[in-house]
Amino acid sequence: MMADVLIKDSGKKGKGVFASRDFKQGELILTIDTSATIHKDNLQYLPLEEQNHTMYIGKKKYTVMKSPERYVNHSCKPNAYLKDYALFSKRAIRKGEEITCDYSLSSVDPWEMECNCKSKLCRHLIRGNLLQTDAAFLKINRKYIPKWLLAEVE
Ligand SMILES: [Zn+2]
Secondary structure, eight states: OOTTEEEEEOGGGOEEEEESSOBOTTOEEEEOOOOSEEEGGGGGGSOHHHHTTEEEEETTEEEEOOTTGGGOEEOSSOSEEEETTEEEESSOBOTTOEEEEOGGGGOOSOOEEEOOOOOTTOOSEEESOGGGSOHHHHHHHGGGSOHHHHHHHO
16 A cells, blocks of 8 residues: 555654655555544544644544555645645655645644745745635645635635
């Protein structure tokens, strides 16, 4: 199942997910296991560690992310994006590169996170709520937002 990616240390960010082969643009990198779901109202009863690794899957439901997807780090210049419930390559990715995605494009909750991804496009303060995201940013990134999520926020 994990032949295409591997989990290893990513320095300050803790663990990360890395390509264990080359990917062409638009290739499936990994599918996200959404079999275990939890309603928004019950998130508060999860241990904090689990709460920090949930992903919104629509209709007020979340999934607690499993491995390897829970170790995918954020970047303001990511090489992967979420489509349906899977990660696809946004551009060609070389074996050994870290797989990253933009957390803002798949969240509806009002969290904030500092970022130091060192990309020229770094937004420094990352916001979780798609609705509060700058309109120009949303427009540019629209095609990298899962359709089911766009349907809920627009
Ligand atoms: Zn950044």
